[in-house]
Amino acid sequence: MRRVSLSQGGRIDRASTLHFTFNGKRYQGHAGDTLASALLANGVDIVNRSFKYSRPRGIVAAGAEEPNAVVQLGSTEAGQVPNVRATQQALFDGLEARSTNGWPNVQRDMMSLVGKLGGKFMPPGFYYKTFMAPASLWMTYEKFIRKGAGLGRSPAENDPDVYDHLHQHCDVLVIGAGPAGLAAALAAARGGARVLLVDEQEEMGGSLLDTREHLDGKPAHEWVAETRQALAGMDNVTLLPRTTANGYHDHNFVTLHERRTEHLGEMAPRLDGRRQVRSRLHRVRAGRVVLATGTHERPLVYANNDVPGNLVAGAVSTYIRRYGVIPGRRLVLSTSNDYAYRVALDWHDLGKASGREVVAIADARANPDGELVEQARARGIRIINGSAVIEAKGQTRVRGARVAKVDLDGFRVVGEVETLECDTIASSGGYSPVIHLASHTGGRPTWRDDLLAFVPTLVKGVSAAGGAHGVTAIAEVLADGVAAGRQAASDAGFEAATVSLPQVDAIREGAACALYQVPHEKPTLRAPKQFVDLQNDVTAAGIELATREGFESIEHVKRYTAMGFGTDQGKLGNINGMAVAARCLGKSIPEVGTTVFRPNYTPVTFGAIVGRHCGELFDPERHTALHQWHLEQGAEFEEVGQWKRPWYFPQDRPDAANGERESMAEAVARECLAVREAVGILDASTLGKIDIQGPDAREFLGRVYTNKWAKLAPGRVRYGLMCKDDGMVFDDGTTSCLGENHFLMTTTTGGAAGVLEWLELWHQTEWPELQVYFTSVTDHWATMTVTGPEARKLLAELTDIDLDREAFTFMDWREGKVADVPARVFRISFTGELAYEINVQANYARHVWEALFAHGEKYGLTPYGTETMHVLRAEKGFIIAGQETDGSVTPEDLGMQWCVGYDKPFSWIGQRALTRPDTSRTDRKQLVGLMPRDPKVVLEEGAQIVLDPNHAIPMPMVGHVTSSYYSPTLGSGFALAVVKGGQQKMGETVYLPMADGQTHEADIVSPIFIDPKGERQNV
């Protein structure tokens, strides 16, 4: 290995040595290195194999735009992180990284044989064309294709680190802390605005960290340090380094991905023994946004421009000046502009003693004459006017550059080709403003001929500063940043502060020329590969072929070739690709237009996206006041909305010595019989409860329920059905009259919030004149249903309420004390048995519940869960909104005409819809009961019902099962179902063909299976 690291210069700490491994080999680097700079310093040329052709690839860039050095991090399975750009990963001691492609390894790759042989046979659309048929085999092909390609893998073990979100609000969000961003942040902050300044790099400063220029006669990084310090000292400024603005969404909502510990180690180190957040997603609501995102330099597109040793020009300067690393010995620069000359100057100024030489500068312009050009000339560097590198020589490292005069307008090589011996080719085709974030907002960028670049089209509330909109001279960039910061602050309502800027000597710059794809002696389709998009292996020939095959829209070209796909998002290649398409189509670049850049700008780890919304905090669990008791009793739980409700309470089997518990069927059968024969208790606290007060409360109820409320007296309870305006049932429950102007409504557990919104909606928009208020009291009350033949005797032991059947009749409510606690007791029944629903303030729930058990043992008091509740109510034919109904069921379909006040004076919600011919059809699906012929059969819920099981498939379906259980009381399975015209089909036999080939037979019966006269609940 040759050490090519400079012994001094750059912003790395040579006193610290960090060890790391890459593809299993050990290397050393320094604090301040990125993985990329450390690899270059160790002379590692090949960092990856390309995605499609498996060609050896080296480091090309120094920042987010790096297309090749995408690595997999992690020394452990749980620590695997895919998709990391080596240029953005700070080096830490013990870092382990591997290439994402290449088998068995990147140096000696088997797939490259396929790439070489198959290269000609793998044009764009290769997979579409080759693996189209038979379509059923695509899934098989895909597995092998993915294995062959691949861009990293996700870990197979849980990530031990923690991630989170932070909600940020600011007046001005400045994205990018280069010269424009620092100046903008300073200006906005001095005006008093709350400023958030974010930068994706390890260190703020952007281009100032590697510029040759001086500010106030001092190295630029000194001004960066001063400014950074000034900003850090202001309490209205938040600085976020290592933070990428990855998505710009509507209404100035920007998501930032902050990597908090990724530079410290593979796992987040503990601080004071506590876990630290590894990576954080900031969700920012910004008043104004300043995009100071700078530019990405465009490489030129020439033959074999992907061989390791071909770099974007500016990256070479960055590695030399910032990291003290020279990525080679003999440099050839191919450029279309002045600014790239600094690379040759930086390289040359290392001195002959360093063994470095600038072989030549191929300048595509006929007469370059800017100040930097003159500096290069003065140093005796050979400049070849009107020329470009047309082809790189070498396999695993550049060995030479073929340079020729080029006719830009004619797109052809003119004259002799000269081969220059070199190991590094730096190329520059100009500077593209980083417009990705502006594109996220939907603004199509605008082409500017004077800049040879797209500039962002900005929506309201956002501005661009510096390179991001084509301002590149440092003095102008600083002034532009100040102007943007001042404007943003003043737009946000703050004063426009003055900021004094450092003196910078202007550099006279010559005009650039338009050069994207460099012509070759051979036509594009036959020349060696000229790569446009290195990450997706898209070549100029591929784009040309796409246009020949009729893909004229750039969006189609993109999808056909995969240009700018995935994590790359076209950072280096998109403009060049458009230029190639424009050339082939005989159009200009603005005519071809650009594709849309999408979030995320660079990959965001799933951990940051998820934050702490995972594991136990993935979704809220709602608990009743009795949850702890249910846990202690070993209840199994069912999720009802977000509530955890006891499903059933399995007991130890008396016959099993090993503590084996009942099955669900056994537990439910036991609980059902306890309620029918003795007494059971249910935690019904989850039911929605709405306190309704006001002189028009009764009138309002009459309008939102289908049935009548005019005569419900205080002390009485009534069941009600609610329809949407389409006449379809959407919720039900009981409502009690507490006082003439005071009602307590109950709703289904899942419908509570929706019903309250529904009431508010109709009150606020349709009937604001009604004097009534609704307040949710769901959580205030704990509700315990004591039900069964022994319920009265049990409750009588604990209450001062007169439970006499004449004094406290069915559908009455009374208040008094239960177990010394004030309680409202409602005599309503969802089981068909004698039942009392006891409501107490929830803080007392456990005391009252336990008091009931203290007295209940002698009566056989049995806790039951939602499954038993379902069986018992279905035996009585009581519906559950959302189970028997699905938004297409009317009260009449349910046979609940008794619950519809057809002659109510005011047109209640749903009334008109129920007068439509469609809702009075006699062949609508109607609620019925089903008794399977075989009592052991429990029909499947959702099973389709047919009248003729011998009918050819597809059979006409006449309905489906809505609820089905085994009833220990009936000693048989039974079901509720909806059947077309079912109410007229009592006694008929229907059939239920199942997926496994059997067909069940069942008889249509009344949906009320037990106690049709309701005598049991009325005792």
Added chain:
Amino acid sequence: MSNIAVETVRTFDTRTEAKVPLESPLAYAYRRSGAPTPTARSRVTLRERPFLGHLILRGGAIVLDEAVREVLGVSLPGEPQGLVHDAEAERSVQWLSPDEWLVIVPGGEEFELENRLREALAGAHFAISNASGGQTLVELEGEAARELLMKSVIYDVHPGHFPVGKGVTTVFAKTTVILRRPSETRWELVVRRSFADYTYRWLLDAGEEYGIGVARSPRPAASGDNP
């Protein structure tokens, strides 16, 4: 009594004078997740103020203002999102929506307060609902309290935007809370009972990096001890 409100609306004192054990909405959360003791390194401390009296007042400001001032000794907040306290800082009224207010008073005062308000408001259109069993008050204090809130609520809690005397209903993780700022150093969350455990676990998890501690009230949980 002769006034219409009391005749037509059934008020009900849900508290008992009997000595029976009672459990705050966080009782289950303490059992499940524990309560880390605050230390000198805790940058944020959580403290529940259980068993307070919570009333929801519905009615226009003009209808309610005089009665509230007369009975409670404080004016209704003059602005939306306002929060006002009485001189002892023990009773508060908070704007929730244009005709909705949250009144929090020491536990046991709420029923008498409701009756006195009803008397004072006789003949007006209003509603009062007792929510004391359905929610609890959680205080956050410490230098990291604001950042902990930034992790949890979408609302802007910067002091410039959330001064003392403000209160809002906002999204908290995947639920909602009422968030109030009664003093420079203290934040209050009014948490619904059924979401209390989720909220508590979230705060403990998000507060770990600040060494969050939970200050438990030494008061025994029996209703007879209420003030």
